Amino acid sequence: MLTIKRFAAIPNGADLTGLYRNMAGDYPKFFKMDTACKLGFLLAEQLADEARFVPREDRAVLMFSTHGCLCNDRHYEETVQDFPSPSLFVYTLPNIITGEIAIRNKYEGETSAYVLDRFDPERFCSLIEQAFQDVVTRSAVCGWVECRADDDFTAFAFLVERGGNGKEFNAETIYGTVNQ
Amino acid sequence: MRIVCKGRSILTPLGTTVQENFDAVCRGDSALRRYEGMFGVKEPFVASLMDRKEWTREGHTFFDSLVIETARRAVEDAGIDPASPRTAFVLSTIKGNIELIGKQDVTLAASARTLTGAFGNPNPALVVSNACISGLAALLQGHRILCGGGFDHVVVVGCEVQSRFIVTGFQSLKALSEAPCKPFDVHRDGLNLGEAAAAVVLGFGEDGWELVDGAVRNDANHISGPSRTGEGSYKALRYVLRHISAGELAFVNVHGTSTLYNDEMESIAIDRAGLIGVPVNALKGVFGHTMGAAGILESILSMEAVDAGLVLPTRGFSELGVSRPVLVSAETRKTDKKAFIKLLSGFGGVNGALLFGKGGAGC
Numbered sequence: 175m176l177t178i179k180r181f182a183a184i185p186n187g188a189d190l191t192g193l194y195r196n197m198a199g200d201y202p203k204f205f206k207m208d209t210a211c212k213l214g215f216l217l218a219e220q221l222a223d224e225a226r227f228v229p230r231e232d233r234a235v236l237m238f239s240t241h242g243c244l245c246n247d248r249h250y251e252e253t254v255q256d257f258p259s260p261s262l263f264v265y266t267l268p269n270i271i272t273g274e275i276a277i278r279n280k281y282e283g284e285t286s287a288y289v290l291d292r293f294d295p296e297r298f299c300s301l302i303e304q305a306f307q308d309v310v311t312r313s314a315v316c317g318w319v320e321c322r323a324d325d326d327f328t329a330f331a332f333l334v335e336r337g338g339n340g341k342e343f344n345a346e347t348i349y350g351t352v353n354q
Numbered sequence: 355m356r357i358v359c360k361g362r363s364i365l366t367p368l369g370t371t372v373q374e375n376f377d378a379v380c381r382g383d384s385a386l387r388r389y390e391g392m393f394g395v396k397e398p399f400v401a402s403l404m405d406r407k408e409w410t411r412e413g414h415t416f417f418d419s420l421v422i423e424t425a426r427r428a429v430e431d432a433g434i435d436p437a438s439p440r441t442a443f444v445l446s447t448i449k450g451n452i453e454l455i456g457k458q459d460v461t462l463a464a465s466a467r468t469l470t471g472a473f474g475n476p477n478p479a480l481v482v483s484n485a486c487i488s489g490l491a492a493l494l495q496g497h498r499i500l501c502g503g504g505f506d507h508v509v510v511v512g513c514e515v516q517s518r519f520i521v522t523g524f525q526s527l528k529a530l531s532e533a534p535c536k537p538f539d540v541h542r543d544g545l546n547l548g549e550a551a552a553a554v555v556l557g558f559g560e561d562g563w564e565l566v567d568g569a570v571r572n573d574a575n576h577i578s579g580p581s582r583t584g585e586g587s588y589k590a591l592r593y594v595l596r597h598i599s600a601g602e603l604a605f606v607n608v609h610g611t612s613t614l615y616n617d618e619m620e621s622i623a624i625d626r627a628g629l630i631g632v633p634v635n636a637l638k639g640v641f642g643h644t645m646g647a648a649g650i651l652e653s654i655l656s657m658e659a660v661d662a663g664l665v666l667p668t669r670g671f672s673e674l675g676v677s678r679p680v681l682v683s684a685e686t687r688k689t690d691k692k693a694f695i696k697l698l699s700g701f702g703g704v705n706g707a708l709l710f711g712k713g714g715a716g717c
Binding site for chain 1: 448449452455456460461462463466467478480481482483484485491495498499501502518519522523524525526527569570571572573574575576577578585586589593700701702703704
């Protein structure tokens with residue numbers, strides 16, 4: 175059985191730099207990131223437990239969205255005509271958010287990025303359960319980071335683990351937690 | 355019951371069937387050529403591109419047309435009902451319709467809707483967009499969906515089309531070679547981009563090619579550079595090697611993008627995983643880097659090779675240019691082994707390995 179160890183959410187339109195200064199403050203790479211990655215980074219900071227910073231293969235990072243990195247894609251496209259920006263281009267991949275979280279925390283397990291039509295707790299839950307078919311995976315940072323624009327987003331994430339004492343991770347508890 | 359490949363399809367500039375593409379690889383053909391002014395890109399580049407006029411269907415974009423057509427062919431090959439609620443679709447792509455940004459809805463979610471809509475399938479398609487390992491990750495996802503229950507078949511479709519957006523991006527990173535790429539070669543100096551579409555229908559069965567297992571692992575090191583120790587690739591290899599010994603593998607079909615760092619990293623991972631005695635080959639010199647299609651395209655051609663008792667040649671390779679003595683297969687060679695590993699890695703520090711076997715090999 176999978177259970178919820180922690181949950182984190184960032185309010186739409188929140189001041190991400192302010193959150194970063196309160197939460198981390200010691201990771202200047204944050205300022206290079208696109209908005210989706212900043213959101214993922216800040217969610218993972220809130221979820222972080224004793225298990226971070228030591229390389230570990232048993233923690234996965236699974237991120238979901240509808241828009242992927244389209245917000246940053248628009249910024250990159252604006253540079254293409256004159257001087258294509260390599261630093262923007264590397265953020266035009268929907269999975270970079272998982273890589274940023276893995277690098278920061280030394281999570282060496284699976285990292286996967288998925289695009290769904292909309293947030294559906296049933297589907298979100300079943301895809302995460304399927305990821306735990308990997309027998310090495312013991313816990314996962316599982317997030318929905320929907321970045322429609324730099325100041326318009328929906329961002330929340332669960333730290334899910336095998337066993338554990340938290341609430342069971344299922345569609346009902348996901349729905350209840352997200353909407354509390 | 356095993357999870358096996360029931361239908362397959364490949365569309366590339368070299369052929370529109372699996373057989374045509376396999377024959378082209380065996381002959382040593384390549385679709386890589388030099389383009390000047392293509393997509394409005396200022397600098398010339400070498401790539402493997404499809405004929406847009408030939409493949410674009412009315413009412414659909416070039417990308418969506420290729421996705422639907424390759425899925426249709428794989429579904430026909432498998433003889434399954436694509437509209438059945440017990441059939442799921444997984445789409446693998448990195449950038450989808452990005453060339454149309456600002457002109458229409460270019461979300462990957464929109465392409466997923468178009469795909470299932472074309473077949474009247476009631477399940478929303480899942481998009482796996484995991485950088486250059488997307489195709490491999492999508493096949494693994496298909497395996498997991500079937501293991502999870504509720505479905506009889508999963509149609510896994512991979513596709514990438516090129517555009518100014520992607521080409522200028524790789525140029526800005528100085529990742530492209532000005533010549534056809536040279537995987538694992540001492541003179542390698544970058545990759546070439548490619549367009550392709552490929553699909554596999556996975557289902558339950560006893561016969562045919564089994565997708566045994568797979569794993570995805572992160573280097574947790576750098577977002578755009580591979581690990582110097584091959585960490586993620588090594589760990590992904592180690593995971594699938596729980597099922598098989600090195601001596602049972604016909605080959606490892608590697609990523610082999612022909613960038614300095616990728617090929618070096620793969621050689622380290624292969625050595626660390628105890629696979630230094632296993633033949634290694636790469637297909638990027640034939641098709642270029644087809645991104646979201648690569649994992650599926652290269653897996654299908656590897657199955658064909660084992661069926662023919664062959665290790666395919668590595669076009670572009672002549673002299674080993676990595677630090678570990680990997681057995682790069684320069685020319686076609688014979689094999690009597692019945693299993694292989696597909697290896698990929700990509701931006702975001704992501705790496706993946708899949709194990710395929712036939713006749714119980716590797717199970």
